[in-house]
Amino acid sequence: MRIAATAIPGAYQVTPEQLPDERGAFWEGMRADKLEKVLGEPFVPRQISYSVSRRNTLRGIHTVAVPPGQAKYVSCVRGALRDIIVDLRVGSPAFGRHHVCTLDAASGRALYIPEGVGHGFLALSDDTCICYVMSTVYEPGTQIDIDPFDPDLALPWDVTGEPLMSPKDRAAAGLARTLAAGVLPRWNEVRP
Template identity: 70%
Template structure:
């Protein structure tokens, strides 16, 4: 697999080497040894979740307070989506910067997000399914939700009509308010 760092420190795009023949294809989506070399520490999955979305559904920007924090490995397993990772770590040299990538089931491309980084996506097809492999289990009350349409973030979603959004995401706070409340995680250099 090919691993490429993004503009967000510690966030990576992982592109598998696919073996194709007349029957279809085979590829390794994740390898512990590759992750340990990349992160200089083990990534131990504690929870695997799936999200299924209608086309033009916008979800995010979501993160978790630290502790407990939550690193994520995300893969589109059906359909296609625009995936956006945002550095929310106060003091990070990339604070507020983002990385955008199109993930689709055919490519097998995945994105790894370290703790303290926000995540959201726009479903580009009907019945899009994303898989999250997470370093911690969900703990109620620890989620950080930012409005994905916050003008301070100015994220390049690329939709042509108003997206479908949850009430929670529609009414989530913006980056400036999150910063002023002190809920955002602190940057911890490696």
């Protein structure tokens, strides 16, 4: 598996080496030892969750307050999605910058997203399923939501038509308002 740094400090794109044969293919979806070698610390899964989305569903941008913080390892296990991560760590040299990639079941590509980095995606096909492997369990009241269409972020969703979104995501504040509220994690509070 190839682990490549993104423009967001501490975030990595992981591309497995597939072993195809006449039956199909095999690959390692995650190797903690290889990931931890790059991270310089353990990544211990505490919760695994899935979401299934119809085509043109947009979910995010979400992160978790620190504490408790939450690192994520995300992969697409069915269908395809445009994944966008945004550095929301106040004081980070990449604050407000984003990374875009396509995750799909065929490639097995995944993203490691460190604490304090926001995450969202647009489903590119019906019945798209994303898997989240998370470093902490869900704690109500700790999620931070950012408007995925905030003009200050100008994220390249390339959405066609009106996306399907939750009322919570539609009502999310922009980055400037969330920053002013003082709820975003600080660069020195999290490990990149």
